[in-house]
Amino acid sequence: MIPRYQKILLVALLIASLGMGFKLWQLRERAHKRLLAGETTAPTKAPDVAPAEQATLIAANDLDNSLVPQVHSLPLPADPGARARAVLGKLLDLYAAPDATHPVSGGAASVAQVFLLPVPGSTTTQASGDQLAVVNLTGSFAASHPSGLEAESLTVLSICATIHANLPNVTEVRFLVDGQQRPTLAGHADLTRTYLTADAAPSEGNRQ
Amino acid sequence: MLFAFVPLALFCVAQQPPTPSPAPQAPAPPPPRFVVVLDGAHGGDDTGAHIDRGQLEKNANLALNTRLRSLLSARGIQVVTTRESDTSVDLNRRAEIANHANAAACLSLHASESGSGIHLFASSIAPTQPTRFIAWKTAQAPWITRSLGLAGSVNSAMSQAGFSVTLGRIPLPGIESMTCPALAIEVGPQRDSDHKITAEPDNPDYQARVAAALAAALLEWRSDPTRTESRQP
Numbered sequence: 001m002i003p004r005y006q007k008i009l010l011v012a013l014l015i016a017s018l019g020m021g022f023k024l025w026q027l028r029e030r031a032h033k034r035l036l037a038g039e040t041t042a043p044t045k046a047p048d049v050a051p052a053e054q055a056t057l058i059a060a061n062d063l064d065n066s067l068v069p070q071v072h073s074l075p076l077p078a079d080p081g082a083r084a085r086a087v088l089g090k091l092l093d094l095y096a097a098p099d100a101t102h103p104v105s106g107g108a109a110s111v112a113q114v115f116l117l118p119v120p121g122s123t124t125t126q127a128s129g130d131q132l133a134v135v136n137l138t139g140s141f142a143a144s145h146p147s148g149l150e151a152e153s154l155t156v157l158s159i160c161a162t163i164h165a166n167l168p169n170v171t172e173v174r175f176l177v178d179g180q181q182r183p184t185l186a187g188h189a190d191l192t193r194t195y196l197t198a199d200a201a202p203s204e205g206n207r208q
Numbered sequence: 209m210l211f212a213f214v215p216l217a218l219f220c221v222a223q224q225p226p227t228p229s230p231a232p233q234a235p236a237p238p239p240p241r242f243v244v245v246l247d248g249a250h251g252g253d254d255t256g257a258h259i260d261r262g263q264l265e266k267n268a269n270l271a272l273n274t275r276l277r278s279l280l281s282a283r284g285i286q287v288v289t290t291r292e293s294d295t296s297v298d299l300n301r302r303a304e305i306a307n308h309a310n311a312a313a314c315l316s317l318h319a320s321e322s323g324s325g326i327h328l329f330a331s332s333i334a335p336t337q338p339t340r341f342i343a344w345k346t347a348q349a350p351w352i353t354r355s356l357g358l359a360g361s362v363n364s365a366m367s368q369a370g371f372s373v374t375l376g377r378i379p380l381p382g383i384e385s386m387t388c389p390a391l392a393i394e395v396g397p398q399r400d401s402d403h404k405i406t407a408e409p410d411n412p413d414y415q416a417r418v419a420a421a422l423a424a425a426l427l428e429w430r431s432d433p434t435r436t437e438s439r440q441p
Contacts, residue, residue, distance in 0.1 A: 062323040063403065065374035103322075147257030147265070148320030149394045150327045153378040187256055188318075190379050199332060 050075040057091045058161035058200075060102035060154035067158055067200070069165065070094075080167055084114040084133060087166050088159060092141075095155075102154055103146070110141035112178075114163075119172055130171045132194070133163050139178040145186040152189030157200040164197035171197055242430050243286045245306040245314040245388065248273035252296025259321045260397075260408040266294065268319040268410040272395065275419040276317075280426060300344075303385035307347070313358055313429055314390040315422070316383055319409035325372030326418070327394040328362055330355045331384050332377040347385045354389040358429055362391060365425035369417060371398075389429075393422070 053076045058067050074090050076083050089108030094100060096107035115134040145152065160173045175191040176182070182191050248269040250256035256265025270291070277287045288309040290302040306314045320327070335352035342350065359375060366373045383390045395418055398407035407414035 065323070065327065065376050146320075146322045148322050148396075149318055149329055149378065149380075149392055150320060150374070150376070150396070151322040153329075153376070157378075187250070187254070190381050193379060195379075 050077045052076075055087050055090065056162070056165040057087065057094065058158050058165055059091065059094055060158040062102050062151060062154065065150055065154070067154070067161055081114050081116050084116065084135075084163055084167055084170070085111050087162055088114065088135065091158065091162050102151070102158070104141075104151075104155060105144045106138070106141040110138050112136040112138050116167075116170065129169050131167070131169045132172045132174065133167070133170045134174050134176060135159060135163075136176045136179055142177045142182065142185055147186040147188060149188045152185045152187075156185065156189045156191075156195065160195045160197050160200035164200070173197060241286065241310070241312075243288060243309050243311045244280055244426055245288045245290070245309050245311040245386075246273050246277055247290040247302050247306070247314065247316040247382070249316055249318045249392075251291050251294055254296055256318070257320055259319055259410055260405075263408075263410050265319045265409075268395070268415075269317045270294065271410065271412075272317050272319070272415050272419060275415055276315075276422055279419055279423040283423065283427065285426065285430070299382035300385065302382050303344075303347070306386045306388055306390070309388075311388040313426055314383070314386050314388040316380075316390070316392040318392060318394040320394050320396050321409070323374070323394075323396040324399045324403070325374065325396055326366050327396055328359050328366075328373060328375050329380060329392040329394070330359050330377050331380045331390070333379075333384055342387070344385050345381075347387050348383060348390060351387060351389055354434075355391060357432070357434060358389040359391055361429040361432060362393070362422065362425040365421050365428060369421035369424070371418070371421065 052073045055072055055074055055076060057070045057072055059070050060067055072090060074086065076086055088111045092104065092110050093107045095102050095104040113136040115136070117132045117134065119130040119132045145155065156175070163170050163173060173195045175185075175195075177185075177191070185191055248266075250264075250266035250269060252266075254266065256269065259265055259268060270293075273289060273291075277289060280287050288305065288311065290305050291297050302316075331348050331352060333346055333349050333352065336346075336349040338350040348355070363373050363375060380392050383392060395409040395415070397405040397409060398411075398414055400406050409415075
């Protein structure tokens with residue numbers, strides 16, 4: 001003889017099972033409809049590409065130790081950080097080209113991020129809008145960079161000068177490699193210091 | 209009678225003009241010390257650049273360091289080196305050695321596979337007036353003007369020896385703690401007019417010519433009248 005409370009419990013469980021099955025079927029139908037509806041909202045138009053603008057790249061030349069401005073037309077995002085990264089990417093693409101005057105492998109992907117921050121210090125610099133750019137390079141770029149005083153210094157100075165040429169508010173530049181501070185780029189150029197963009201102005205070199 | 213002549217004789221002796229004895233002369237000042245510090249960059253675990261055929265920059269630097277030391281010693285110039293073997297020497301220790309030597313010139317020797325010819329670098333820190341206390345990391349600041357003068361002498365000698373030379377001012381962490389006219393000298397490959405390499409930085413003949421030109425530059429620097437007043441800024 002089955003006790004009465006067990007009968008009631010069995011019936012309740014049966015009703016709950018049927019209810020859950022019905023709810024599951026409802027959810028499935030709803031998801032199917034949402035999936036079908038999603039097809040109509042799929043993008044049918046490519047996202048807008050930033051318009052091409054003139055950018056000044058300060059390119060290095062190993063043979064005469066010079067930094068020479070070059071004007072290129074390339075799509076530049078509106079966001080200043082992304083803009084700096086795009087410009088530096090183009091500069092490093094030039095260096096990765098086969099006939100580069102300052103051959104460095106890696107190309108645009110070598111710049112992981114560029115962060116723009118207010119220059120730490122006095123209120124006068126903050127009022128003038130001076131900015132510090134923190135350039136995060138990839139470890140593979142540093143590992144494959146030619147080692148030498150001239151080669152490394154030209155890379156660092158050309159990056160500083162290129163940022164300043166396109167974002168004049170950037171007065172100071174610091175470098176990270178894979179998000180970490182690193183003593184040197186490839187054994188020579190000091191990456192622990194803050195570089196002043198005014199010191200990285202282009203020059204015609206001094207070959208004798 | 210004899211006693212009468214004794215005072216007369218003494219009087220006459222007293223009246224005689226003194227014999228011209230050699231005037232006491234001040235001892236000639238010793239010639240100013242002319243010490244050159246040679247700093248073969250890198251060493252030990254710090255191999256520096258990889259130059260041709262797997263050769264390491266630290267070895268090329270040490271070889272040039274040894275050649276130049278021999279040439280300078282043969283010309284009577286006192287030389288202090290920061291390393292004589294393949295050992296690792298901290299940048300601060302190198303500066304300490306240079307500063308204790310009270311040197312007239314400090315040369316940090318490098319080699320590189322990139323560029324062409326001789327690359328001369330002085331520190332990019334701004335020159336300052338000497339003060340009683342100098343910050344360690346910018347101790348070179350009062351010496352910058354003299355370092356640029358030394359760069360002029362080296363540039364002149366190198367050009368006369370037929371090398372192509374590039375000059376620059378860049379951050380140089382080790383040199384910026386040195387209290388002497390100081391330069392970093394990077395020997396790049398020698399190239400012809402088509403930019404093809406004709407001599408690698410570790411080529412013995414090439415290094416011998418570079419060392420000879422550097423020795424000539426230091427001899428010129430020794431006779432530079434502005435150099436002696438630069439020993440203590």
